[in-house]
Amino acid sequence: MSITILKPGISASIQDFGRWHYQKDGIPVGGVMDKISSSVANIICGNEVNAALLELTLHGTEIVFNEDAYSCISGEGCNAYINNTKIEFNRLLKIKAFSILKTKPTRYGCRAYLAIAGGFQVNKIMGSASTYAASGIGGINGKNLTTGDIIHFANTINKSVDHSTIQIGENGFGYANWHVNFKHQHNNSNHISIDCVKGPEWNLFNEPSQQYLFNSSFTVSNDSNRMGYRLEGNELSLIQKQEMLSSAVAIGIIQVTPKGQPIILMADAQTIGGYPRIARVSSADISKLAQCRPGDVISFNEITEDESYNKLRELDKKIDQLKISIAMTNR
Amino acid sequence: MIIPRIYSIHDRAITIEFSQTIDEHINMQVIAWQQEIESNPFPGFIECVPAYSSLTIYFGADCNIEELKNQLQQKINIVENTSHLNIAEKKQGVQHIEIPVCYDIEFGFDLPWLTTHLNMSIEDIIQLHIENIYRVYMIGFIPGFPYMGILHSKLEVPRKHNPSLKIPAGSIGIAGKQTGIYPTEIPGGWQIIGRTPLALFNKLNKPACLLKAGDNVRFIPISKKEFDQLQ
Numbered sequence: 084m085s086i087t088i089l090k091p092g093i094s095a096s097i098q099d100f101g102r103w104h105y106q107k108d109g110i111p112v113g114g115v116m117d118k119i120s121s122s123v124a125n126i127i128c129g130n131e132v133n134a135a136l137l138e139l140t141l142h143g144t145e146i147v148f149n150e151d152a153y154s155c156i157s158g159e160g161c162n163a164y165i166n167n168t169k170i171e172f173n174r175l176l177k178i179k180a181f182s183i184l185k186t187k188p189t190r191y192g193c194r195a196y197l198a199i200a201g202g203f204q205v206n207k208i209m210g211s212a213s214t215y216a217a218s219g220i221g222g223i224n225g226k227n228l229t230t231g232d233i234i235h236f237a238n239t240i241n242k243s244v245d246h247s248t249i250q251i252g253e254n255g256f257g258y259a260n261w262h263v264n265f266k267h268q269h270n271n272s273n274h275i276s277i278d279c280v281k282g283p284e285w286n287l288f289n290e291p292s293q294q295y296l297f298n299s300s301f302t303v304s305n306d307s308n309r310m311g312y313r314l315e316g317n318e319l320s321l322i323q324k325q326e327m328l329s330s331a332v333a334i335g336i337i338q339v340t341p342k343g344q345p346i347i348l349m350a351d352a353q354t355i356g357g358y359p360r361i362a363r364v365s366s367a368d369i370s371k372l373a374q375c376r377p378g379d380v381i382s383f384n385e386i387t388e389d390e391s392y393n394k395l396r397e398l399d400k401k402i403d404q405l406k407i408s409i410a411m412t413n414r
Numbered sequence: 415m416i417i418p419r420i421y422s423i424h425d426r427a428i429t430i431e432f433s434q435t436i437d438e439h440i441n442m443q444v445i446a447w448q449q450e451i452e453s454n455p456f457p458g459f460i461e462c463v464p465a466y467s468s469l470t471i472y473f474g475a476d477c478n479i480e481e482l483k484n485q486l487q488q489k490i491n492i493v494e495n496t497s498h499l500n501i502a503e504k505k506q507g508v509q510h511i512e513i514p515v516c517y518d519i520e521f522g523f524d525l526p527w528l529t530t531h532l533n534m535s536i537e538d539i540i541q542l543h544i545e546n547i548y549r550v551y552m553i554g555f556i557p558g559f560p561y562m563g564i565l566h567s568k569l570e571v572p573r574k575h576n577p578s579l580k581i582p583a584g585s586i587g588i589a590g591k592q593t594g595i596y597p598t599e600i601p602g603g604w605q606i607i608g609r610t611p612l613a614l615f616n617k618l619n620k621p622a623c624l625l626k627a628g629d630n631v632r633f634i635p636i637s638k639k640e641f642d643q644l645q
Contacts, residue, residue: 103460103461103472104460104461105461105557105622106461106463106472107448107461107462107463107464107553107626107627108553108557108558108615108621108622108623108626109553109554109555109556109557109558109559109623110557110622208617208618209617209622217556218556218557218598218617219617220557220617225617280422282423283421283423283429283431327434328434328435328436328465328466328467328468329465329466329552329554329561330429330431330465330466330467330468330470331423331427331429331463331465331468331470332423333423333424333427333470333472334424335424336423336424353554353555353556354463354554355463355465355552355554355555360423363422363423363424365425366424366425366426367425388422388479389480391425392425392479392480394425395425395426395475396475399475
């Protein structure tokens with residue numbers, strides 16, 4: 084059982100929840116940028132939330148299904164078509180062999196996730212299938228997907244997921260008759276608000292810079308990718324120029340370059356960084372941020388560390404409930 | 415006594431910052447705490463990331479960040495206060511590694527510039543570089559890149575203003591008080607003085623990295639011929 088990549092589009096890669104336990108060796112965690120959407124796609128397919136799936140950045144991807152498959156697409160950043168019929172996101176689909184999936188441009192968002200019931204079979208390197216292209220680790224031959232890549236999948240679907248009613252229509256696909264009730268933040272706008280907590284070096288920044296961070300907005304530059312988002316806006320500066328000693332950094336850290344430009348570290352960022360960290364994105368808002376595309380405008384909203392911590396717990400609960408609710412409705 | 419600062423860098427990661435200096439004793443303390451936490455992990459512990467003078471700890475959903483910060487603070491206060499001694503770095507696991515380096519100018523392509531900048535002969539530069547035993551302070555920048563020190567003060571040079579676009583794998587660089595080895599070909603700004611035939615990083619090896627924080631490294635000069643044989 085397999086799919087073949089006809090065109091990768093802007094960028095497509097295999098990801099899961101990343102490579103843990105190797106940051107001390109300088110290996111980034113990596114993994115999906117939008118953990119919420121990828122979890123939803125996997126859960127709908129009856130997979131483990133962290134199963135390997137395809138992360139499709141923006142549009143232009145074309146994939147052929149070489150065999151029948153149960154699948155789901157979640158996230159934002161494109162419209163998806165199977166055999167030229169537009170498909171709904173967040174639905175369990177049965178797709179007939181030789182069908183072609185294409186993604187086309189849309190106005191909002193940046194990343195969509197294509198999961199397949201049974202999961203993609205990709206060799207794990209250091210415990211993960213995630214592609215870390217900068218070092219040639221994971222995915223297929225350590226690279227982002229390219230034309231001609233064949234990705235195998237297991238032909239199994241979890242019994243807890245009801246797929247018995249799916250009728251394949253003329254267009255070569257059909258939907259399961261159930262919907263998920265999961266309200267998660269879709270950007271649906273090119274201007275979004277992101278919750279942040281003051282960073283370890285907040286006090287080293289001068290007052291105007293502290294004001295700018297929470298009271299002005301920043302544009303995601305073209306120079307943004309899975310490693311980091313470079314932001315354009317007011318220059319942020321320290322009270323006193325100083326060199327920092329490098330220490331570990333994590334996804335969501337907003338570090339400021341000597342030129343005063345903020346960079347938000349994303350999934351593939353280095354493990355160690357040496358720029359002052361004015362703030363950090365609330366971990367629960369990383370998925371929302373991952374849906375920002377170059378040109379989008381971000382406003383930062385200050386919350387406390389406690390609020391941030393609780394927000395992430397609430398999010399985990401919601402995802403657990405989604406798993407349970409799918410199993411319940413299909414009993 | 416050092417009063418470390420504890421802060422979050424993620425909702426599931428905290429950093430214990432012991433100081434803001436490159437100091438062997440502080441780094442020993444970092445590694446000692448890393449070993450302590452890894453050998454007696456608390457429920458929900460995921461991994462530790464040591465740096466020059468700080469240790470970052472990642473944990474899972476079942477772990478409360480406030481409680482963890484308090485527990486660590488207390489534990490550190492007790493250890494650092496009662497003994498007035500840093501907890502001793504456990505010696506098991508610390509490797510003493512000899513790294514063969516060919517200092518031929520074909521590999522050490524910044525040596526000619528360094529001779530004028532430092533007003534020293536190539537032989538003197540090599541001699542000062544091989545004289546010291548270096549501590550691996552941390553691994554980072556790219557997979558397997560060791561930050562080592564402390565370099566002889568006479569060898570202290572700034573990074574390049576314009577980083578070289580391609581530094582070959584195995585290249586030995588110096589910058590400030592540090593020396594390092596590029597595990598894979600990558601752009602970089604350190605001054606390159608030689609190359610080792612050893613592989614610093616192989617994703618298929620276990621462990622994938624030749625070195626880890628806390629290890630000791632000695633550079634052994636080899637000829638171009640020996641380099642070719644070892645490669």
